[in-house]
Amino acid sequence: MKTLYDKLWDDHLVQAYESKEALVYIDRHYLHEVTSPQAFEGLRHKNLSPWRLNANVATPDHNVPTIRGDSFKAESIEDEISKIQVMELDKNCNEFKILQFDIESKEQGIVHVMGPELGYTLPGMTIVCGDSHTSTHGAFGCLAMGIGTSEVEHVLATQCLKTSKLQNMQVNFQGKPQDGVTSKDIVLHLIKLIGTAGGTGHAIEFAGSYIDSASMESRMTICNMAIEAGAKVGLIAVDQTTLNYVRDHSGMSQQDFEQAQNFWSTLNSDEDAVFNKKIIIDVGTLKPQVTWGTSPEMTVGFDENIPNESDVPLDQVENLKLAKIYMGLEKATTLKDLSFDRVFIGSCTNSRIEDLRSAASVIKGQKVSSNITEAIVVPGSGLVKAQAEREGLDKIFEDAGFLWRDPGCSMCLGMNPDQLKPYERCASTSNRNFEGRQGRGGRTHLVSPGMAAAAAISGSLDDVRKYQN
Numbered sequence: 348m349k350t351l352y353d354k355l356w357d358d359h360l361v362q363a364y365e366s367k368e369a370l371v372y373i374d375r376h377y378l379h380e381v382t383s384p385q386a387f388e389g390l391r392h393k394n395l396s397p398w399r400l401n402a403n404v405a406t407p408d409h410n411v412p413t414i415r416g417d418s419f420k421a422e423s424i425e426d427e428i429s430k431i432q433v434m435e436l437d438k439n440c441n442e443f444k445i446l447q448f449d450i451e452s453k454e455q456g457i458v459h460v461m462g463p464e465l466g467y468t469l470p471g472m473t474i475v476c477g478d479s480h481t482s483t484h485g486a487f488g489c490l491a492m493g494i495g496t497s498e499v500e501h502v503l504a505t506q507c508l509k510t511s512k513l514q515n516m517q518v519n520f521q522g523k524p525q526d527g528v529t530s531k532d533i534v535l536h537l538i539k540l541i542g543t544a545g546g547t548g549h550a551i552e553f554a555g556s557y558i559d560s561a562s563m564e565s566r567m568t569i570c571n572m573a574i575e576a577g578a579k580v581g582l583i584a585v586d587q588t589t590l591n592y593v594r595d596h597s598g599m600s601q602q603d604f605e606q607a608q609n610f611w612s613t614l615n616s617d618e619d620a621v622f623n624k625k626i627i628i629d630v631g632t633l634k635p636q637v638t639w640g641t642s643p644e645m646t647v648g649f650d651e652n653i654p655n656e657s658d659v660p661l662d663q664v665e666n667l668k669l670a671k672i673y674m675g676l677e678k679a680t681t682l683k684d685l686s687f688d689r690v691f692i693g694s695c696t697n698s699r700i701e702d703l704r705s706a707a708s709v710i711k712g713q714k715v716s717s718n719i720t721e722a723i724v725v726p727g728s729g730l731v732k733a734q735a736e737r738e739g740l741d742k743i744f745e746d747a748g749f750l751w752r753d754p755g756c757s758m759c760l761g762m763n764p765d766q767l768k769p770y771e772r773c774a775s776t777s778n779r780n781f782e783g784r785q786g787r788g789g790r791t792h793l794v795s796p797g798m799a800a801a802a803a804i805s806g807s808l809d810d811v812r813k814y815q816n
Contacts, residue, residue, distance in 0.1 A: 348617035350515045351584055352550040355490040355614075359473045361507055370507050374472040375484075377458045378405040378445070378499070380436040381762070382477025386500035387439040397443055398506040404467050405440050405447040407433045408457045409762050413725050413752035421450050429763060456728025456754040459483040459571065459695040463563075464730055466597035470585045470611040475502055480695050480778065482573045485582035486566035487589055488614040490550075492579050513579060514623040516549040517616075520557035522631035527812040529705065530565035531697060531776070531795040533557070534572045535636040537628065539646040546578030549624065552616060553583050557630045563592040564701035571696045572778050575643040584615035635811055638780050638793040639682055640670035645780075649798065649808055652681055673782055674790050675770065682792070682808045689773040690715075690722040690803040691785075692796050693752075694759035697776035698727030702796040703735050707743045709800035709814045715748030718806030723750045723765065725757040749803070761786045774802035 349357070361370040383405070390396065397403060407421075410429035421437055424430035433450060440447035448454045454465060459480055462468045474484045474491035477499045484491035494508065502508055520533060538545075551573050558566065566583050573581025583589075590608055593599075599607065634648040647653065653676055656664050671677055679685055692698070692706050703726065715722045724744050726732035732754055735741055741751045758765040759777040767773055767789025776799050777784075780791040794802065797811040804814060 348619045348621070350616040350620040350622065351488065351552055351582060351614060352490065352513065352515055352580065353620070355471065355473065356512055358471070359490070368509055368511050370509055371473060373475050373502050373506055373508050374402065375462075375467060375474045376403045376502050377462055377474070377476035377481070378403060378436070379409060379458050379476070379478065380407040380432040381409045382496045382499055383439065384432060384435045385496045386477075386503060387443065389500040390443070390503060393504070395504045397445065397503045400444060401446070402506060403445045403503070404462060405436060405445055406452075406455050406458050406461055407436055407450050408754075409756045409760065411450055411755040412764050413723075413755045413757045415450070415753045419450065426764070453729045453733070456726075456731065457695045457698060457756055459567075460698055460727030460731065463487065463567070464596055464728060466593070466599075469593060469597060469607075470589060471614050475508060479574045480571050482578070482581045483567050483571040483695060485570040485573070485580060486563060487593070488582060488585035488611065490580060490582065493574070513550040514548055515621070516546060516551045516578070516624040517622040517626070518551055518553050519555040519625065519627045520553065520630050521555045521627060522557060522629045523560075524557065524630045524633065527635050527797060527810070527815065528630065528633050529795040529797065530561060530568040532633060532636040533628075533630050534569045535638065535643060535646045535793060536633050537626075538572065538576045538643045539636075540628070541576055541626065543575060543642055543644045544577045546573065546576040549578050550580035550582065551576065551578045552622075553581065554616075555627075558583060559586065561588075562701060563588060564699045567699070568696055572643070575778055585611045635795060635798050637682055637798065637808060638791075639674065639676065640667070641673055641781050642670070643778070643780060643793060645670060647682070649810065650681065650683065653679060675772070685772060686718055686807055687774050687802050688718075688720050688771040689767060690719055690799050691725070691758040691765075691773055691775045691777065692723070692799050693725030693727065693757045694775075694777035695727065695756070696778045697796050698725060698731065700731050700734050702776065703731070703740050704738075706796035706800040707740045709797045709811055710747045710749070710803065711743050713747055713804045713814065715803045716806030719803055721750065722748060722803045723752055723758065725752040725765075726754050728754050747803070758785050760784060767791075774799045774808070
């Protein structure tokens, strides 16, 4: 009997090789401005065109400024490298006739937010993008993974990807989370438990009663961060929650949808499917989580002590020491002892409408602490931004002292104007906290949207449950 990953693999297998590599057909290819220029140039040199034009969808997201307004154009980007990359994407998409939601589009956004909400991500697809967090789309019962620039070119030219089959891991999240505990906290706890290499060589299928009750936004957050657990793929079986989301976003006719859902409903692991690894976690025991160090596995409950050398295995002591030095934690006992400088709510992990609602419910009627030099909210797409504004969330944030921005990857990574200065400490809803990720010398603490909002109010790490409205 088969796992969901096995079913998707077998459905898309073109050819298997004696080397254990295989050629797999790709249904959807997302492109952005950073990993695509060399791929398009390769097509030109080889006099090739995209094999299946309508499989490709593009948008700029990594390099785009998040202060743009209504009349902003790619030519207005100040940073020369960023401008070149965004304009090259325009040129390439126009030349090869690839659908692009450009910087002037009302639908532009982070590719892993925009794709699902516009209905380009559908259950059962194989999906690739030159970005590691492509695993996000696995929440729809897809085999979705990040690829390199040379592979972007190969997929454009052949609609196939040469890759190796992964082993299967199941993570079973059981129970009901406590107030204030979100999917971000749950996946951070998983990474703490198994480490950033725990999922290496595996496709992780997330299951259990918590997943059954979780929204699509929460499921996308969890699959998004499967990468931080070392996995190449994270995925969740299709259920009624999946189907309801797809019906609302795909634009399919009722007849087509009914026909498709008969197949989509089979996209789950067979009852007696065999997994190479199984992990069971009771989410009801967890409290809000926060990273203290320079890796997502360096995570504690928000009110727990920062680990000491005696708390970790001998082979981890040196990493602990270096992380504490970089993060300025040599004298701190708990993270509540620290003062924050910046707050960032956004990224492909936590910039959907559910995330913004969660943060707004905490910040409503409050004010950003005078200790905080900048607090920003960056919606994941133009559609998320518009919906949030219809609901009045922008006013809640602005009244509190947050800056309301235009869509983009923003402060998730140091590739656009939204960057930390050296030694600035940031409560961030993004997915990575390694050295320099948000700017050279910047200190990143990964948290949920609600915890980020609570940090903005207090100027330090605080219990989100105190502020929830």
